[in-house]
Amino acid sequence: MTAAAAHRSGRTAVPPGVVARVVLGAVLVVNLLIVELLFFTSGGGKNSVLTVAKFFGLHVALIMMLQLTLVARLPWLDRRIGMDRLTSWHRWVGFSLLWTVVLHATFIVVGYATLDGKPVGRTFLSLAAVPASLLGMCAAAIIIAMATVSVRYIRRRLRYETWHALHMLMYLALLLGLVHQFLEGTTFTASALSTAYWWALWAFVVVSLIVGRIVVPLRRNAYHQLRVSAVVPESDNVVSVHVTGRHLDRLPARAGQFFIWRFPGHNHWTRANPFSLSAAPDGRTLRLTAKAVGDTSTGLRHLPVGTRVFAEGPYGAFTTLHQVKDATLLIAGGVGVTPIRALLEESTGSTVVLYRVQTAADAVLLPELQALAQSRGAQLHVLTGRTGAGTPPNTPFAPDDLLALVPDITDRDVYVCGPPAMTTAVLKTLRTLKVPRAQIHAEKFSLA
Incomplete structure (x- = not known):
């Protein structure tokens, strides 16, 4: 029995992606509730404004832990959710981190200015003279800078290597933030149990990051x-x-x-x-x-x-691990055919392949696709021509046209890989045709 066939025979009622999302969400909610409980039972700050600042400070740490977990490349999460989605979540959580950091820093300065009866500017300079506060300020400055260069308008104008090198400064922000927490934190010093919980949580996140991003790749490459x-x-x-x-x-x-x-x-x-x-x-x-x-x-x-x-x-999660139906529809555009070709090689049930290219000469790996389709009894359609050209217009992924090609599309798992515009158009059509979300699989293969 092949790996694909073995998976189908052991298919579970709940899709693996749903299980992973539930587990990740449950872990987040449980830890959030623990942090809230410890905050409300450990006493407030020196005044009400500093109490609010303390609240936001704790959530800065928790959000940063979530961010690191999302990009730790933990195999269990990656196979079920996919790097593209985890990276996208990481990006949006990053903007939440930005505003939480800004609020924490603002309330700290305003709180001490109120407490000491000094202007905000002078209070800021006074806090900068305190080593623990200065470390927190430096960490906040790095986070704000990284959020700025991650804005889509700026990010698209940077080479990936440049953006990645700048983004590595986030690890410096993490280090500075950890030292800042160690020197300033009071919420988790109320008891030995709360202290152990907090630093064990940090240890788990940091170790997961090191193992997933460094240890596993080095070990696999040394072995293979x-x-x-x-x-x-x-x-x-x-x-x-x-x-x-x-x-x-x-x-x-x-x-x-x-x-x-x-x-x-x-x-x-x-x-x-x-x-x-x-x-x-x-x-x-x-x-x-x-x-x-x-x-x-x-x-x-x-x-x-x-x-x-x-x-x-x-x-990546663009695999048959997530297949819920016996029949499949594989849709490729341009060089996006590469994972589709691999999936066709693994297919066993009724399979239809749609390959969208400008001309037949652009159809990469077409002889292999034809041979695989013949050996597996699959239908292969090469869709050529310029979109919108001709009378009637050439619109292979319009709802009516796609339904004409694949009448039983709602009874198939659909895998889509191609240029962003094509993928977006196909996904829109699949929603129009009411293909269940669990049967739609699309993944963007990029680093950021």
């Missing part, structure tokens, strides 16, 4: 010893890279997932790209297929055989 085994041009601007290594049958990768790939010695360490597997893992090799859209992807064509590979992953 990945290297380039072949480089195969698929077209003028698309290339496949085959990777081999030791004990790949023990690498927990699935069709539809992606890795963050680095090629030390060929590219600089900061040049990392998320490329999904373009073939289902077979325990012997891994394959990525990429279109030349930047320096790193363009340079893949010139990778020497034997080049060392450092791969972080596998990541």
Whole structure:
């Protein structure tokens, strides 16, 4: 029995993604209730304004813990929710952190100004002369700066490597914030139990981050010893890279997932790209297929055989783990066909594949798709032409047109991967056709 078939036979009533969301939400709510209880039983600040400042300070710490957990790349969460959603949640939680930090700092300054009867400006300078307060101010300044560069307008104008380097300063903010809490915190010093709870919670978050982001990738790469085994041009601007290594049958990768790939010695360490597997893992090799859209992807064509590979992953929830129906619809656009091709290789039930490209010549891996579709009894439709062109207009993903291609679409799991505009259009149509949300699977393969 294949891995896909084994999963289908053991399919659970509650989708794994729902279970993960419930578990994550429950853990958050329980800890939030504990923090609120400890706050209201540990006494207030020196005046009512400082009590409010203390309240916001505690929630700054709790929000920061949540942010770190979301990007710790914990395998259990990532396989069920997906890095793209976890990263998106991390971003929006980050803006909550920003405003909570601003409120905490504002109430601190105003509270001490009220307490000492001094102007706000002079109070701010006085607090900056206190080491513990200065550490908190520095942490707050870094958080505000990082939130600013993460605003979509600014973020889109920065290279990923630049933005990522700046974003690493958040770890400095974390360190400064922890020292600030240790020196200033009073809520969790009321009892040994509350102190143990608070620092155990921090320890869990920090250890999870270190294990997920550092220990696991280093251990896997040391164990598997990945290297380039072949480089195969698929077209003028698309290339496949085959990777081999030791004990790949023990690498927990699935069709539809992606890795963050680095090629030390060929590219600089900061040049990392998320490329999904373009073939289902077979325990012997891994394959990525990429279109030349930047320096790193363009340079893949010139990778020497034997080049060392450092791969972080596998990541992503774009897998049959989340399939709830026996039948599937796989929709690909452009080079987004790579995870779709891998999923088709793993499919066993009734499958329909829609491949959207400008022209048939743009259909990457088309011979493989045709061979796989024939061997699995799947229907393959290559949808060409410019959207909106012709009479009637060419609109393959309009509700009526999509329903004509796949009349039983509401009885299928739908996997969508392609350019953002196409993916958005397909998802809108699926909602119009009332395809149940649990049957819709779409994932954006990017680092930020």
